[in-house]
Amino acid sequence: MVKGLCAAFSHRRxxxxxxxxxxxxxVKEPLKLPFLFxxxxxxxxxxxxxxxxxxxxxxxxxxxxRFGLGYAxxxxxxxxxxxxIPSVVLSLLLAGMRMARRPFSRxxxxxxxxxxxxxxxxxxxxxxxxxxxxxxxAPAAAVQYFRPAGFTPVGAVLLNPRTVKDDSLGGALLVDPxxxxxxxxxxxxAKASISDRGVSxxxxxxxxxxISGKPGLARGALFAADRFTTLxxxxxxxxxxxxxxxxxxxxxxxxxxxxxxxxxxxxxxVFLRASRWPLLNILLxxxxxRGYVLLWHVLSVDVAPVIARAVTDRLLVRMFPAAAMxxxxxxxxxxxxxxxxxxxxxxxxxS
Amino acid sequence: xxxxxxxxxxxxxxxxxxxxxxxxFAYSAVRxxxxxxxxxxxxxxxxxxxxxxxxxxLIPLCAAAVAVAASLAGSSAMARxxxxxxxxxxxxxxSTIVTFVLLAVAYTVLFEGVAPNVxxxxxxxxxxxxxxxxxxxxxxxxxxNGDWAARRDALGLxxxxxxxxxxxxxxxxxxxxxxxxxxxxxxxxxxPREPPDDVDASSLVKKAQYYYDREDWFSAHSYAxxxxxxxxxxxxxxxxxxxxxxxxTGAAPSRKDRQAAELYRKKVAAYAMLxxxxxxxxxxxxxxxxxxPKDPDIQEYLAESKKLMTSTAFFHEEIEGMAALxxxxxxxxxxxxxxxxxxxxxxxxxxxxxxxxxxxxDLEAIRYRPTGEVLWHLTAPYGKIEEMADGRREILMLSVDxxxxxxxxxxxxxxxxxxxxxxxxxxxxxxTEELAVLAIDGGGAAAMGLPRLWRLRERLASFGMQxxxxxxxxxxxxxxxxxxxxxCFFSLALGWAFxxxxxxxxxxxxxxFIPLVPVAAALASLLSVHAHRIVLGFAVLAxxxxxxxxxxxxxxxxxxxxxLALTAGQAT
Numbered sequence: 001m002v003k004g005l006c007a008a009f010s011h012r013r014x015x016x017x018x019x020x021x022x023x024x025x026x027v028k029e030p031l032k033l034p035f036l037f038x039x040x041x042x043x044x045x046x047x048x049x050x051x052x053x054x055x056x057x058x059x060x061x062x063x064x065x066r067f068g069l070g071y072a073x074x075x076x077x078x079x080x081x082x083x084x085i086p087s088v089v090l091s092l093l094l095a096g097m098r099m100a101r102r103p104f105s106r107x108x109x110x111x112x113x114x115x116x117x118x119x120x121x122x123x124x125x126x127x128x129x130x131x132x133x134x135x136x137x138a139p140a141a142a143v144q145y146f147r148p149a150g151f152t153p154v155g156a157v158l159l160n161p162r163t164v165k166d167d168s169l170g171g172a173l174l175v176d177p178x179x180x181x182x183x184x185x186x187x188x189x190a191k192a193s194i195s196d197r198g199v200s201x202x203x204x205x206x207x208x209x210x211i212s213g214k215p216g217l218a219r220g221a222l223f224a225a226d227r228f229t230t231l232x233x234x235x236x237x238x239x240x241x242x243x244x245x246x247x248x249x250x251x252x253x254x255x256x257x258x259x260x261x262x263x264x265x266x267x268x269x270v271f272l273r274a275s276r277w278p279l280l281n282i283l284l285x286x287x288x289x290r291g292y293v294l295l296w297h298v299l300s301v302d303v304a305p306v307i308a309r310a311v312t313d314r315l316l317v318r319m320f321p322a323a324a325m326x327x328x329x330x331x332x333x334x335x336x337x338x339x340x341x342x343x344x345x346x347x348x349x350x351s
Numbered sequence: 352x353x354x355x356x357x358x359x360x361x362x363x364x365x366x367x368x369x370x371x372x373x374x375x376f377a378y379s380a381v382r383x384x385x386x387x388x389x390x391x392x393x394x395x396x397x398x399x400x401x402x403x404x405x406x407x408x409l410i411p412l413c414a415a416a417v418a419v420a421a422s423l424a425g426s427s428a429m430a431r432x433x434x435x436x437x438x439x440x441x442x443x444x445x446s447t448i449v450t451f452v453l454l455a456v457a458y459t460v461l462f463e464g465v466a467p468n469v470x471x472x473x474x475x476x477x478x479x480x481x482x483x484x485x486x487x488x489x490x491x492x493x494x495x496n497g498d499w500a501a502r503r504d505a506l507g508l509x510x511x512x513x514x515x516x517x518x519x520x521x522x523x524x525x526x527x528x529x530x531x532x533x534x535x536x537x538x539x540x541x542x543p544r545e546p547p548d549d550v551d552a553s554s555l556v557k558k559a560q561y562y563y564d565r566e567d568w569f570s571a572h573s574y575a576x577x578x579x580x581x582x583x584x585x586x587x588x589x590x591x592x593x594x595x596x597x598x599x600t601g602a603a604p605s606r607k608d609r610q611a612a613e614l615y616r617k618k619v620a621a622y623a624m625l626x627x628x629x630x631x632x633x634x635x636x637x638x639x640x641x642x643x644p645k646d647p648d649i650q651e652y653l654a655e656s657k658k659l660m661t662s663t664a665f666f667h668e669e670i671e672g673m674a675a676l677x678x679x680x681x682x683x684x685x686x687x688x689x690x691x692x693x694x695x696x697x698x699x700x701x702x703x704x705x706x707x708x709x710x711x712x713d714l715e716a717i718r719y720r721p722t723g724e725v726l727w728h729l730t731a732p733y734g735k736i737e738e739m740a741d742g743r744r745e746i747l748m749l750s751v752d753x754x755x756x757x758x759x760x761x762x763x764x765x766x767x768x769x770x771x772x773x774x775x776x777x778x779x780x781x782x783t784e785e786l787a788v789l790a791i792d793g794g795g796a797a798a799m800g801l802p803r804l805w806r807l808r809e810r811l812a813s814f815g816m817q818x819x820x821x822x823x824x825x826x827x828x829x830x831x832x833x834x835x836x837x838x839c840f841f842s843l844a845l846g847w848a849f850x851x852x853x854x855x856x857x858x859x860x861x862x863x864f865i866p867l868v869p870v871a872a873a874l875a876s877l878l879s880v881h882a883h884r885i886v887l888g889f890a891v892l893a894x895x896x897x898x899x900x901x902x903x904x905x906x907x908x909x910x911x912x913x914x915l916a917l918t919a920g921q922a923t
Contacts, residue, residue, distance in 0.1 A: 051882055051885050051886070054885050054886065054888075054889035055885045055888075055889070057889065057893075058885070058888055058889050058892050062892045062893070066893070067889075067892075067893045097849075100849065101848065101849075147817065149685055149688050149693070149815060150815050150816070150817055151683060151685075151815045151816075158683065158791070160685065160693075160695065160815060162693060162721045163721070170721065171693070171719070171720070171721040171722065171723055172723075173693070173695055173717070173719065175683060175695070175697065177681055177683070177697070177791055181730075182715065182728065182730065182765055183697055183715055184695060184697065184715060184717040184728060186717065186719045186723050186724075186725055187723055188722055188723030189723075205723060222819055222820055222823045222884070222888035222891065222892065223884060223885055223888050225877075225881045225884075226877055226880075226881070228873065228874070228877055229877045229878060229881045232874070232878070275860075275861055275864075276851060276852040276853055276861075277422065277849075277851040277852070277853070277857065277861050278422075278849035278850075278851075278852075279418060279419070279422040279845065279846055279849035279850070279851070279868075280422075280851075280861060280864055280865075280867075280868070281849075282849060283867060283868055283871035283872075284864070284867065284871075286871050286874065286875070287867060287870060287871050287874070290874060
């Protein structure tokens with residue numbers, strides 16, 4: 001009897017998988033996928049929105065007021081809007097990983113992912129933008145960039161104000177380390193103004209001086225990303241800005257652009273069946289997704305202006321990046337249909 | 352211990368590390384910044400920068416190596432014997448936990464111990480390169496001015512930095528030859544010789560004058576008398592004889608007596624200056640020692656004045672030749688911030704020369720009121736840090752030449768002034784160790800290890816560094832090893848979950864794609880580190896350092912727990 005019990009609770013029995021309640025994974029998985037995708041999207045959106053919220057407060061608001069629930073609630077829609085596209089793309093990637101482990105029909109998977117992600121992206125961006133416009137937080141002030149008695153780089157020089165209040169700096173010491181002679185100069189008062197390009201400070205005294213440049217972001221330096229992450233965030237920023245512009249300008253164009261982007265991402269599931277090595281396939285898919293964002297940046301920032309000079313059709317210029325994405329997606333779909341065996345996942349599982 | 356998985360992970364870790372370091376070394380050698388560094392530093396830079404890039408990429412490299420090793424572990428090497436029970440993955444991977452912990456320790460040592468020093472060395476190479484180019488520029492200028500000695504000196508200083516540069520060595524030899532050829536031998540004024548022993552009156556008068564000048568009154572009197580006998584019509588001979596006789600009869604003090612009196616007066620004057628102006632006293636005693644090198648009083652007070660002088664000044668020769676030594680570049684700090692004034696200091700270069708002391712170059716300091724009124728503003732070419740008996744530190748800003756009183760280099764007051772006794776001194780608040788961290792572009796916190804940063808954080812913030820940035824760096828440094836550990840476990844779980852379906856060795860095409868794995872791992876790990884930075888930076892700003900440390904610990908714990916749970920939960 002003891003031997004029987006031991007045999008029953010041996011590793012083999014303990015780690016033997018339970019028999020499936022639903023016999024066929026082929027039926028169950030497609031039904032679960034949309035809900036699973038939405039769940040993943042929700043989790044990713046919450047995490048990325050929170051990160052965006054924290055970094056935005058830290059960089060632009062922390063000098064002006066404390067972090068509180070009121071600020072978080074007012075800023076959250078905007079943060080969620082800014083991370084909506086990366087959230088959807090990342091959720092597609094994670095759903096793809098799930099499909100790599102529990103494969104089913106590739107076309108069904110593509111269709112489900114495309115429809116659900118499209119609905120989520122389009123609705124998410126429309127509603128979140130509407131909410132974000134209702135509660136826009138206060139703009140940043142100089143108090144954010146300068147700390148009393150601390151050196152803050154502005155371009156190639158450094159500024160050390162004795163007092164900081166809103167946009168006014170008192171008793172400001174200007175240091176120009178590159179100068180050969182006297183590097184220090186003192187100004188009784190200074191006024192700072194913030195723009196998208198950076199900070200410009202007018203130092204008032206016997207000989208007024210104006211300096212401008214990218215501030216060393218007294219607090220922004222805390223959240224400074226490495227150069228690769230900076231590029232990554234820049235590319236997603238361009239993508240979000242373009243989509244926001246399309247959303248503000250024309251809904252059909254926005255719908256088309258969303259579709260093109262998501263179609264390309266879902267068509268890229270072809271990478272999940274590229275080889276008999278699922279890890280490599282997933283990493284290829286991740287790199288491809290990164291590449292698409294970079295491609296959009298190149299098309300939107302570098303190529304689109306060139307096309308704008310060559311053609312007069314504004315619609316073509318606006319939709320050029322989205323069209324390129326759609327064409328690339330079609331190519332990937334054709335590769336999937338023509339060159340990848342339909343039962344590759346089945347082969348992989350059986351192997 | 353499970354040798355196949357552990358062995359495979361170790362092999363991949365070694366291979367990825369070796370290839371990664373090799374690639375970073377090659378990249379650093381190829382992308383050598385010619386505009387910032389001298390060609391002589393190329394290989395040293397390649398090694399050090401390659402190492403830095405390698406350390407910065409250790410997380411993605413290790414994550415990729417672990418993921419690839421785990422995902423290929425399902426192939427033939429891991430195939431169990433027929434009939435043997437399958438082992439749970441948690442047991443297979445159990446021994447890797449120890450490996451990962453050891454790796455995290457190694458990562459900590461490299462990231463927080465070795466890398467800051469290497470970063471400092473690269474910054475120093477950049478400074479020495481700038482300096483070397485400045486010396487070459489000076490040498491070219493000297494050549495165009497025809498000043499071969501200056502060219503020789505400038506090239507000599509350059510060669511102290513770039514010792515093996517053959518072209519510059521030849522140029523220096525050429526400059527030395529040119530300088531030697533153009534330098535006329537110093538012609539000392541010949542001592543007046545004794546006139547010849549002629550017997551004519553004129554020669555005798557000259558002889559008499561010669562001995563009169565040397566205060567040999569008797570000889571002078573004798574020769575003058577002989578000249579008067581030979582040529583009675585000469586008036587100069589009797590006059591000289593009378594003067595010599597007057598000296599012999601003692602009507603006036605001798606020159607020696609007068610010299611002794613003069614010497615005494617000079618000694619008293621120099622002695623009087625000893626307390627008030629040791630530098631002037633030093634030069635006075637130096638002059639006296641030149642004329643009377645064996646005078647014991649002069650020797651004693653010369654040594655005394657030298658000793659006293661070192662409390663207010665230092666010899667210029669101490670700092671000469673040090674410019675080429677490694678040091679800290681461009682230091683900026685708030686020295687004092689009181690209600691009525693703020694004092695700021697800029698130091699172009701600081702060289703720590705061990706027991707010789709700490710020397711500074713290109714100083715600038717300012718004291719100003721909150722209203723913007725400048726109380727004083729000075730610049731000084733050189734400085735030396737002196738530790739005072741009460742533990743405070745001051746900069747001596749007056750450098751003097753050991754022999755020439757005409758070449759002192761002291762502070763120049765651009766506006767305002769200070770009392771005479773303070774003019775050449777500047778009390779500073781930071782220690783030498785703190786000064787080294789206050790460099791504008793020296794990497795700041797990045798150039799320090801965690802213990803040092805923790806110890807200095809409060810004081811550094813008072814010198815104008817951003818307290819929040821320092822505290823965020825502290826928290827990041829403290830939790831990076833845990834992030835490294837968590838990412839290793841995530842990679843292990845990911846690799847195992849998506850292991851390859853190859854029965855044997857993967858095909859060549861798949862192997863060719865392996866380099867993409869670190870790229871993807873880098874993307875994920877860098878984003879993960881950035882997310883850490885956002886959370887911890889926010890915690891520092893919103894709640895302070897202590898709370899940030901607690902939040903960081905909780906975050907690391909949660910991530911480690913998830914990673915371990917994922918690892919343990921993998922299928923057999």
